[in-house]
């Protein structure tokens with residue numbers, strides 16, 4: 001009697017489950033399985049393929065796997081249906097469409113850290129914040145940033161002078177601290193003096209968290225309620241406290257400086273402010289604080305999320321890009337010499353570029369930077385949640401599928417770049433770009449959710465690289481192709497970049 005009662009009670013649930021399952025088969029599964037790929041298993045989806053793969057081999061293995069199936073496959077991140085592509089034509093369909101602006105579900109692992117800042121938010125919130133923040137990257141403001149970029153570059157050169165002694169050292173850490181100082185002072189109006197310290201807890205916590213986010217991506221079957229009890233989950237919580245503590249201090253210090261110095265808009269350091277100097281200038285953070293005070297567009301949480309986002313995106317991406325670039329230049333002395341000749345001619349006897357017009361004259365260096373970002377894009381892949389059904393080649397891709405766009409793989413696709421592994425800046429001569437698919441080169445993504453900081457990044461990269469090349473001959477210890485790399489949010493060389501600097 002009891003069992004009959006139980007069967008009757010569970011009947012609606014069984015019927016509901018069956019209907020959902022049949023609907024899912026008809027609307028999603030049947031469309032996915034005809035796309036090339038490997039069989040799916042419950043819970044792990046198709047990620048069993050990478051279960052035993054060392055993380056420094058994941059990227060190359062993934063890229064080779066997609067390539068072997070014609071650069072387009074389907075997969076299952078646990079139960080989430082995915083497509084993976086390395087074709088510019090597919091990138092265009094997805095990125096050049098204001099409907100698909102929602103990031104893939106794998107970005108959810110970033111929410112505890114970056115909340116719903118510009119990188120991770122969607123819909124109205126993203127639109128409103130993008131509109132608000134865009135003017136803070138106006139070219140006039142970027143011009144003002146040059147003062148700070150040059151000042152930080154000069155500090156970096158002084159520090160590197162001490163390392164230009166013929167000994168091998170890892171330049172990655174020095175570049176990281178420099179870019180952190182640049183983003184904090186330009187965008188936040190706060191000087192954190194990262195270059196004066198050796199180890200930086202904030203930087204270490206970012207590496208740990210990025211590593212754990214990659215781990216979670218590769219282990220989609222571990223739910224949040226189990227993750228938080230694992231060693232990785234506990235480490236994540238500890239590192240979050242470090243990151244949020246750092247950004248909260250940046251915000252608090254800037255608020256304090258604005259309160260006490262609002263009527264004295266001079267551009268001088270205030271050494272009286274605890275350990276950090278403060279500069280008065282309309283920074284990105286000032287604008288956010290204003291929007292919070294005046295018309296309550298932003299809450300305190302909104303501000304923290306944006307500061308976390310810009311601190312991370314604004315320094316880690318540029319560090320990786322410059323470090324890979326130095327590695328490549330240290331491998332290719334002929335290209336380095338050509339860049340040096342150009343820099344010498346433009347700067348005359350100056351140690352660093354100081355204006356944007358000088359940067360604009362460094363045409364060869366720009367091609368070097370572009371080619372380096374082709375081979376080593378700081379963000380190796382991005383993803384989107386499809387909001388509508390799309391057609392890709394002969395396949396219909398249902399809405400709600402996660403589209404993973406492999407920028408790294410596409411940049412090395414021989415359909416767009418002959419001899420793709422070769423470092424050849426002249427690929428970016430205007431005449432050599434003719435006929436190349438417009439979406440075949442997108443280190444900064446493209447479409448409505450492209451990188452808001454791309455001009456800033458190019459100015460910073462050009463200034464710092466031109467100054468280093470102008471002062472030292474760079475010799476790399478390893479070949480770029482032999483360096484192990486991990487795609488944990490940012491494409492990093494596992495053991496940094498070992499170089500020898502010789503004073504010119």
Ligand code: HEM
Nearest residue numbers: 118119313314317318321378379382444445449451453457
């Ligand atoms: C070489 C340096 C850089 C590279 C290669 C790079 C690359 C990218 C890429 C590929 C995206 C799209 C991410 C996605 O769709 O998930 C992105 C977005 C973004 N980047 Fe950058 N970035 C760089 C520097 C910067 C800098 C310096 C800043 C800030 C000052 C910045 C801030 C952002 C923000 C806020 C977004 C999200 C934009 C939105 O969704 O509206 N990036 N970046």
